[in-house]
Amino acid sequence: MREDLIFGFHVVRHLLDTRSEQLLEIFLIDSRTDSRGEEILQKAQQTGVSLHRVPKKQLDNWLPEINHQGVAARIRRTAIFTENDLSDLVKVSEAKHLKPLFLVLDSVQDPHNLGACLRTADAAGVTAVIIPKDKSVSITPVVRKVACGAADSVPIIIVTNLVRALEQLKEMGVWIMGTSLNTSKSLYEVDLKGSVAIVLGAEGTGLRRLTEEHCDVLMQIPMLGMVESLNVSVATGICLYEAVRQRRMCVA
Numbered sequence: 001m002r003e004d005l006i007f008g009f010h011v012v013r014h015l016l017d018t019r020s021e022q023l024l025e026i027f028l029i030d031s032r033t034d035s036r037g038e039e040i041l042q043k044a045q046q047t048g049v050s051l052h053r054v055p056k057k058q059l060d061n062w063l064p065e066i067n068h069q070g071v072a073a074r075i076r077r078t079a080i081f082t083e084n085d086l087s088d089l090v091k092v093s094e095a096k097h098l099k100p101l102f103l104v105l106d107s108v109q110d111p112h113n114l115g116a117c118l119r120t121a122d123a124a125g126v127t128a129v130i131i132p133k134d135k136s137v138s139i140t141p142v143v144r145k146v147a148c149g150a151a152d153s154v155p156i157i158i159v160t161n162l163v164r165a166l167e168q169l170k171e172m173g174v175w176i177m178g179t180s181l182n183t184s185k186s187l188y189e190v191d192l193k194g195s196v197a198i199v200l201g202a203e204g205t206g207l208r209r210l211t212e213e214h215c216d217v218l219m220q221i222p223m224l225g226m227v228e229s230l231n232v233s234v235a236t237g238i239c240l241y242e243a244v245r246q247r248r249m250c251v252a
Helices: 009-018 035-047 056-062 083-095 111-124 141-147 162-171 209-213 232-251
Strands: 005-007 023-029 050-054 071-075 101-105 128-132 156-159 175-179 196-200 217-219
Touching: 005 009, 005 141, 009 023, 009 035, 009 071, 023 035, 023 056, 035 050, 050 056, 083 156, 083 162, 101 111, 101 162, 101 232, 111 128, 111 141, 111 232, 128 162, 156 162, 162 175, 162 196, 162 209, 196 232
Parallel strands: 023 050, 101 128, 101 196, 128 156, 175 196, 175 217
Antiparallel strands: 005 071, 023 071
């Protein structure tokens, strides 16, 4: 699978409409002559993005076992940040008179979940998303498709040592709020108005022990039914938008 490709009609069209400068070239299968294919062709001509008609087999080879919908695009690589950039990102937020809001994903391995988390992070206006280099899915074409552009609009920090990154954030005055079943404190009892990093764990297993031990506060989403936990992308949406709600109340 080519890591520099995005695919799917909606994703390619979205970039053509919003950030066409990020597109290097578009590949449209020669058998796609419907209205959607024509729309991609016209938008590419209007924005000056090079478009190539290719056989379906070419996209199948590049994106095996993926429903690419007959369209893909090669994009400019977005800068990936490291723990060395944490201080600068905090300063950028503070310069805008905003309290930093980080999303930390501890070992999320499903590309659909990571893509959905990035999309929500973009909508909630997070400062950056932090993921570990190991035991986590990378920014794949599937992640980009699900994220619908957010994989290139939200700063993504890939760290070699997640615990060390959390300690760096603490030194900068950022409170680490971890989600865990090992607490009775509700999400809705926690103050998320200040400089915070919300930490969520992997599908099924939650936070790793060391990650949990380095959180300042542990909180849980109240579960009123039979299920014990939520999908990480759903939990991300609930937590981030509780932070958004609290912050908007402060300025109302």
